[in-house]
Amino acid sequence: WVDRITDAPVGRGWRDRVRAGLTSGLPPPEAELVRALTLGEREGVAELRDLFARAGLAHLLALSGLHLGVIAATVGLALAPLGPSRWLLVAAAAVAFTVWIGPTPSLVRASVMTAAAGVTAAAGAGRPAPWTTLALAAAATLLLRPDWILDLSFQLSYLSLIGIVAFGVPLASRLSGVRPAWHPVAWTGSAIAVSSAATVTALPWVLDAFGEAPAFGPLVNLAALPVATLLVPTGLASGFAGAVWPPLGELGAIVVRPLATVLLAIADAGARLPSVTWGAVAPVGMAYWAIGIAPWAWALRRRWAPWRAAAVSAVALAASLATPSPLPEVELLVLDVGQGDAIVLRLQGRRTVLVDGGGAPFSDFDVGERIVVPALRALGVRALDLVVVSHADADHADGLVAVLRTMPVATLAYGHASPGTPVWDRLEATA
Numbered sequence: 121w122v123d124r125i126t127d128a129p130v131g132r133g134w135r136d137r138v139r140a141g142l143t144s145g146l147p148p149p150e151a152e153l154v155r156a157l158t159l160g161e162r163e164g165v166a167e168l169r170d171l172f173a174r175a176g177l178a179h180l181l182a183l184s185g186l187h188l189g190v191i192a193a194t195v196g197l198a199l200a201p202l203g204p205s206r207w208l209l210v211a212a213a214a215v216a217f218t219v220w221i222g223p224t225p226s227l228v229r230a231s232v233m234t235a236a237a238g239v240t241a242a243a244g245a246g247r248p249a250p251w252t253t254l255a256l257a258a259a260a261t262l263l264l265r266p267d268w269i270l271d272l273s274f275q276l277s278y279l280s281l282i283g284i285v286a287f288g289v290p291l292a293s294r295l296s297g298v299r300p301a302w303h304p305v306a307w308t309g310s311a312i313a314v315s316s317a318a319t320v321t322a323l324p325w326v327l328d329a330f331g332e333a334p335a336f337g338p339l340v341n342l343a344a345l346p347v348a349t350l351l352v353p354t355g356l357a358s359g360f361a362g363a364v365w366p367p368l369g370e371l372g373a374i375v376v377r378p379l380a381t382v383l384l385a386i387a388d389a390g391a392r393l394p395s396v397t398w399g400a401v402a403p404v405g406m407a408y409w410a411i412g413i414a415p416w417a418w419a420l421r422r423r424w425a426p427w428r429a430a431a432v433s434a435v436a437l438a439a440s441l442a443t444p445s446p447l448p449e450v451e452l453l454v455l456d457v458g459q460g461d462a463i464v465l466r467l468q469g470r471r472t473v474l475v476d477g478g479g480a481p482f483s484d485f486d487v488g489e490r491i492v493v494p495a496l497r498a499l500g501v502r503a504l505d506l507v508v509v510s511h512a513d514a515d516h517a518d519g520l521v522a523v524l525r526t527m528p529v530a531t532l533a534y535g536h537a538s539p540g541t542p543v544w545d546r547l548e549a550t551a
Contacts, residue, residue, distance in 0.1 A: 134363065135159070135220070137362075137363035138159070138359040138360060138362070138363045139155060139159060139161075139359070140362065140363070140366070140369070141358060141359045141360070141361060141362015141363045141364075141366060141368070141369030141372075142154055142155060142158060142159070142355060142358060142359030142362060142369065143155060143369075144362055144366060144369040144370050144373060145369065145370040145372075145373030145374075145377070146373050146376065146377055146380070147377075149168075149380075149384055150376070150377055150380035150381060150384070152164065152165045152168050153165075153168060153380050153383065153384060154351070154355045154376060154380055156168060156169070156181045157180060157181060157348065157351060157352060157355060158187070158352060158355040158356050158359060159221065159359075160181075160182070160183040160221050160222070160224065160227070165181075168181070169181055171387050171388065171391050172387050173330070174334065174390070174391035174395070175334060175337070175340050175344075175386070175387045175388075175389075175390030175391040175393075176319070176333075176334030176336070176337025176338075176340050176341060176390060177337075177340060177341065177344050177386075177387055177390065179226075179276075179280065179318075180344065180345075180348050182224065182226045182227075182273060182277070183221060183224060183226060183227040183230075184226035184227060184229070184230045184277065185230040185233070185234075185281075186348065186349065186352060187217075187227075187230070187352055188214050188217070188227075188230040188231060188233075188234045189234075190349075190352050190353045190356070191213055191214060191217055191356075192210045192213070192214060192234050192237075192238070194353065195209060195210045195213045196210050204241065204242050204244060205242055206242075207237075207238040207239070207241040207242040208238060208239065208242045209238075210234070210238040210241075211234065211235035211236075211237075211238030211239050211242075212235075214230075214231045214234040214235050214238065215231055215235055217231070218231040223264070223265075224273065225261060225268050225271055225273045225274035225277050226273060226274075226277040228257070228260070228261045228264065229254075229257040229258070229261060229277055229278065229281070230257075232253070232256060232257035232260045232261070233253040233254065233256075233257050236248055236253045236256055236257075237253065250285045250289075251285065254278070254281060254282070254285065258278060261274070272325070272329055275322075275325055276322050276325060276326070279321050279322040279325060280318035280319075280321065280322050281318070282321055283317040283318045283319075283320060283321025283322065284314055284317050284318050286317070286321070286414075286417040287313075287317035287320070287321065287413075287416065287417055287420060288313050288314035288315075288316070288317030288318065289314070290417070290420040290421050291310075291313040291314075291317065291420055292309075292310035292313045292314055294420065295309040295310050295313060296310060308342065311341075311342050311345070312338050312339070312342055315337065315338035315341040315342065315345075316338045319333070319337050319338060320413065321413065323409070324401045324405060324406045324409045325401075325406065327396070327398040327399075327401055328400050328401040328406075328498075330494075330497075331397060331398065331399070331400075331493075331494055331496075331497025331498055332395040332396060332397045332398070332497060333395060333396045333398075334390065334393065334395055334396075335393065335394045335395055335396050336390065336393045336394070337390075340386065340387075340389075340390035340393070343386050344383060344386045344387065344390070347379055347382050347383045347386065348383060350379055351376065351379040351380060351383060354372065354375050354376050354379065355376055355380075357372065358371075358372025358373065358375070358376050359372075397497060397502050398497075398500065399497065399498055399499055399500025399501070400498040400499070400500070402446070404443060405440065408436045408437075408439060408440040408443075409436075411432065411435075411436040412432070412433040412436035412437060412440075413433070414432075415428065415429035415432040415433065416429045416433075447466075449468050450466065450467055450468060451465075451466050452464070452465050452466075453466075453495075453499075455478065455491060455492060455495050456491070457477070457478025457479070457487050457491055457492065457515075457519060458478060458480065458487070458515070459515045460476060460478045460479055460487075460513070460514075460515030460516045460519075461475065461476040461478065461510070461516055462474070462475075462476050462477050462478040462487075462491075462492050462519060463475040463476065464495070464496070464499065464501075466499070466501075471505045472496075472501050472503075472504050472505055472506075473504070473505060473506045473507075473508065474492075474496070474504050474506070474507045474508070474520075474523065475507075475508045475510065476508070476509060476510055476516040476517065476519075476520070477492050477507075477509075477516070477517065477518070477519030477520035477521075477522075477523050478491065478492060478515065478516070478518070478519040479513075479514040479515045479516065479517060479518025479519045479543070480514075480515070480518070481513075481514040481515055481518070486519070486522055487518065487519040488518065488519030488520060488521060488522030488523050489522040489526075491519070492519050492520075492522065492523055493522055493523060493526050493527070496523070496527065501527070502527065502528075503527055503528040503529070503530070504523070504527060504528070504529045504530065505530050505531065506529075506530065506531050506533060507520060507523065507524070507529050507531070507532050507533070508532075508533045508534070509532070509533070509534045509535070509547065510534075510535050511534075511535050511536065511538070512534075512537075512538035512541050512543050512544040512547070513543070514543050517543045517544065517547055518543050518546075520547055521546050521547055521550050524547070524550045524551055525550055529551075532551050
């Protein structure tokens with residue numbers, strides 16, 4: 121029923137008008153960013169999403185609490201004369217926005233939590249406990265879509281918020297106890313603590329899915345979040361104003377464009393910073409990680425002595441180190457790269473050889489970037505001792521360009537040089 125409402129002619133037509141108002145007067149990069157940031161649209165923004173993921177800002181493009189918070193604050197302030205009853209309209213606005221945009225795991229979670237807070241506020245029951253609303257959101261989401269329990273975005277959305285509630289909030293509270301909350305040092309420390317808590321809690325799942333995680337994500341978020349917090353409401357206001365009267369959208373672009381440009385610059389700078397690389401993480405590894413960090417939630421609330429939390433973490437670490445690897449000492453893997461070849465040979469002493477890297481001769485699909493490099497990262501390969509290119513045909517050599525560009529390679533061996541061949545020239549220049 122949500123899909124039927126979202127795809128109805130009235131809803132689709134209004135969305136098109138908002139999109140037009142939102143992007144009028146903006147160059148393509150800024151228009152793509154504002155479209156993804158405010159409307160959650162993913163079509164044609166793959167490079168943008170990859171950039172934000174490498175910078176540790178992917179959560180900004182997933183509509184969630186930031187967006188619902190802006191809507192709730194706007195509606196709450198606009199309807200302040202109505203008194204407590206206005207919070208029912210805030211709850212209705214959160215649900216209506218989710219239905220209009222289309223449900224995603226993070227947006228449904230934020231919508232349920234915002235609506236629950238609005239209903240309890242209207243009833244005079246105060247603010248609901250975070251764990252209660254989080255559990256309610258999970259239950260409501262899985263009743264709507266049980267298959268989302270296996271969806272990575274669902275997992276990361278809830279894991280990140282669990283980390284914020286369990287570790288970020290008490291740590292920020294303790295920092296605020298040292299200095300007033302408005303003090304720049306306290307504010308900066310609290311922001312880094314909250315972002316770090318979300319990152320650390322979800323870290324094994326991120327590494328398992330992507331093979332790397334931004335090492336300086338919390339610091340990049342410290343710079344990006346204030347800009348995004350301004351860009352979301354101004355973007356939405358510009359889009360809705362432009363939908364009513366197009367010249368207003370162009371007028372709003374005067375404010376929206378510099379904010380979008382700054383956010384893109386922050387993401388680009390963050391994407392250039394080092395990342396933590398890792399291989400695939402088995403379920404037992406995720407369990408060890410959860411056991412190792414969980415005691416610190418009690419330690420931060422002074423319910424456990426720090427030495428007890430450290431002892432549990434040490435036991436989890438020791439168990440992880442003692443668990444034997446399920447991989448054999450020597451193995452040969454053939455990657456599915458289509459017509460060509462990409463063969464990985466892992467030898468004793470953590471030595472790794474890659475023979476060819478596949479390629480798509482008549483397509484712009486980068487086999488090396490999309491298949492070979494992620495596979496190597498999932499295998500825990502951080503460097504290659506030897507890369508062999510049998511010959512310079514595109515379906516064997518083209519994918520190696522991304523491999524050489526992405527990770528250290530000690531030696532590149534080749535059957536014969538082919539100067540003048542585009543694939544060979546790119547490979548040679550990269551090497």
